[in-house]
Amino acid sequence: MDIQPETPWDSTPDISARIVTAIGRIATVLRSGMWEVSTGEGLNPAQAEILQLLQHRTRGVRLSWLAKQLSISPASASDSVAALVGKGLVRKAKADDDGRATALHLTGEGEQVAARLAHALSFADTAASQLPQGQQIQILTGLFKLIAELQKTERFPELRACLSCRHFEANKYPGEAVPHHCALVNAPLPISFLRIDCAEHEPTDPLTQRRNWESFA
Ligand code: SF4
Incomplete structure (x- = not known):
């Protein structure tokens, strides 16, 4: 039986698969850009992401919400938050809507670090703006x-x-x-x-x- 040589098109993944691959590659580049800046700030990626999630949230957020956003367990989110509180970048306060619940806020220093982190991905913003x-x-x-x-x-x-x-x-x-x-x-x-x-x-x-x-x- 003749063996047909494979053409380059035979192995081309579906468009949907290539969309997912492209988004994955972009996410890797963005993560690496964020990693560089967060390391310079003495933060691990989860801590950096928490500071960004808290930015512009004047009413504060709950720990359970943070865990969902980061797709991690509440226990892991709690460890990262404890580290950020220890660094003086996050503070805990009573939630506005429930005095028994705790809301997390950025401190003044946390705001400054979050603002610097926001510039970490400006290279990608510049590329998109082209x-x-x-x-x-x-x-x-x-x-x-x-x-x-x-x-x-x-x-x-x-x-x-x-x-x-x-x-x-x-x-x-x-x-x-x-x-x-x-x-x-x-x-x-x-x-x-x-x-x-x-x-x-x-x-x-x-x-x-x-x-x-x-x-x-
Ligand atoms: S619809 Fe809501 S989320 Fe959208 S711009 Fe208005 S206030 Fe903001």
């Missing part, structure tokens, strides 16, 4: 859709994104070029303005969140 505006919007839209699909698997941690915000009004202007609306600023919300991490975000109920993400996917 793409034409239309392509940036297409990529952002595609990433929102991918996140929406991942949300269905319940593997994706909660985001302070427009699509899970109680101020977000999906399809308020059906058929219009800009169909969505932000009730907080009382203005239409084009895709190019949809946020992934908004300081003004207030979570909406789970059913509306699911409906918003599904309508976007």
Whole structure:
């Protein structure tokens, strides 16, 4: 039996597999950029990520929320937080909404370190900003859709994104070029303005969140 030589196309993985590979490679480069800066600050990657998650969260956050965001156990999150409290970068206070619960906040020094960490990925921001505006919007839209699909698997941690915000009004202007609306600023919300991490975000109920993400996917 003749053996057919393999053409280069036979072994090309599906587009979906290459998307996952590309995102994985980008994530590795970003992690390494963050690693460099966090090491310089005397922090391990989990500690650096906690400082970033606490940034701009004036009401503080619970330990259980941090553990979910980092996809680690509450015990591991607790160890990292204890180290950050020891370094004077994080402080514990009573939660606003429950006096018996503890909320975690950045200290003044923690704010400064978090601001320096925020610049760690500026090289990637610069690279993305080199793409034409239309392509940036297409990529952002595609990433929102991918996140929406991942949300269905319940593997994706909660985001302070427009699509899970109680101020977000999906399809308020059906058929219009800009169909969505932000009730907080009382203005239409084009895709190019949809946020992934908004300081003004207030979570909406789970059913509306699911409906918003599904309508976007
Ligand atoms: S911009 Fe902020 S406040 Fe407005 S809908 Fe989006 S997350 Fe909510």
